[in-house]
Amino acid sequence: MKDSMKDYPLKLEGDNIPMVRFQNVTKRYGDLVVLDHLDLDVQEAEMVTIIGPSGSGKTTVLRMLMALEKINDGVIYVEGQPMTHMVKDGTLTMADNKYLRQQRMNIGMCFQHFNLFPHMTALENCIEAPVQVLGLSKKDAIARAEDLLDMVGMLEKAHEHPSRLSGGQQQRVAIARSLAMRPKIMLFDEVTSALDPEVIGEVTQVIRKLVSKHNLTMLMVTHQMGFAREISDRVCFFYDGKIEEQGSPDELFGDPKSERTQQFLSAVLEAN
C-alpha cells in the first residue's frame, strides 16, 4: 500500500482540474468488494446521477466522498486537493479527523431518511452547524437560514420540530441545512426513496431549482429515472462496484450500449 501511493499525485495540477476525482478507489467490507478500482471525475457545476441495482456500490460512492467511511485503496481529490489523504513529509498518508473535518466543509449531504436533529426546530437545524462549526453569529446564521428555508418553501414552518413535518418537508429542511454551510458540492443519497409518492415532487422541485440557479457540483443517487434523465448532465450506471456505462441522459436512457444497462432499465421501466 505504502509504495503504491507514489502513483498518486500530491495534488492535481494543470488546466481543467475536476471538482471531484475518484482515482482507483476500492472499498471492501471483509471479502465483499463494494467499489472496485473506481475512476470517476466530476467537473465543476456538473450534475452527475448514479443509478444501478442495489448493492452496486452507488451509495458507497457518496459515503466515500463525504468520508463517512474509509476507503481501502486509491485517493479521492476535491478541488485538486486530496480528500481521503493528507500530505505529510512529501507523501500521501491517511487523512486524520481534523483534516477530514476541514475538507468536509466543501461538501453537503442529504440522506434518504433526512436525519434532521429531532430536538431542534427546522430553523435551529439550519443554524446549528453554521454557528457551531463556521463560527457565524447567531444573527447572521438566522438570516442565512431564513433565506434558505424560504428558497425550499419552508419558512412558514421554521419553528416547527421535525416530528411535526411531513417527509417531504423534512427533506426540504435537510437540503436547506446542508446549503447553510455553503458547500461547493452537494450529495443527494436517494433523497426521495423514503417519501410518499405525492410529496416526491416538492423535493425534486427544490433540486431542480438548485441546478438552474446555483453553481453547485452535484452527485445524486436515485431511483427516479425520469427525474435523472431530465436533470442530469451525465448518468453513470453502476454494476458490481464499477461504472458499467456512463453518458449523457439521452445516450444512457435512449441508447444504452451495455446489456446490463439495458436489462436494468427495462426492469425498472416494467416496475413503473
Added chain:
Amino acid sequence: MTYVEFLKVYGPQLLEGSATTGMQTLLAAALAIIIAVTAGLMRLSKNRFVYGAATVYIEIFRGTSLLVQLYWIFFVLPLFGLTLEKFTAGYLAVGMNLGAYGAELVRGGILSVPKGQWEAATALSMSPAKRMVRIIFPQAFLNMLPPWGNLLIELLKGTALVALISVADLMFVARKINGSTYMSAQAFGSALLIYYVMSRAVVTPFMRWLELVMARKLGRA
C-alpha cells in the same frame, strides 16, 4: 403506646434521619451521574486503555456487594492512609456503586441514537465533542431517563446500608429506636413507609416531570 404517641416521641428523630437519607441520596446521585457519564463515554472509546479502565471499574463495582464496598471505603482505606468521615464514606460508596450501573445506561442510551444522527452531524463537519454534546447526548438523555428512574430508587434504598457504618440516617434511627424500645413494628414500619413515600412521592414524580420536559424539548410530546 399508640402509634400516634410513638410518632410524637420519635417522629422528630425519624425526620432527622430522613433528612440525612435525603442528603445521602442527593450527594450519591450527583456522584453516580458524574461517574456514569464519564465511565459510559469511556466505554465507547476506541482507545483500549480508556475503554479498559472503565470496564475494570464497572466490573469491580457491579460484581461485588455494595456493603463490602462500603466497608472497604470506611474500614480498609484508612489502613492505606486514607481516612474518610463516615458521612462521606457513605455517599461515596453508594454513588460509586450505582455509578457503575449508570455507566451502562449512559452507554446504551448513546448507542440507541440512530446512526443517521451521527452521520448528519459528521457531514456538517461537527467535531466529535460538539457532536456528542449538542446532537447525540440530548437525544440519548431522553432515552435513558426511564431506566435512570429505576436506578435512582435503587440508590435511595441503597443508602440504608450507610447505617451500618453509623451514619445517622433513617435506617440508623429506626435501629436505634428499636434497640431502646423494642417497638420493632413501629420503628421499622415507619422506616418502610418513609422510604416508600420518598421513592414514590419524590423520585418517581420528579423523573416523570423530567421526562415530560425533555420530551417537549425534543418535540415528542
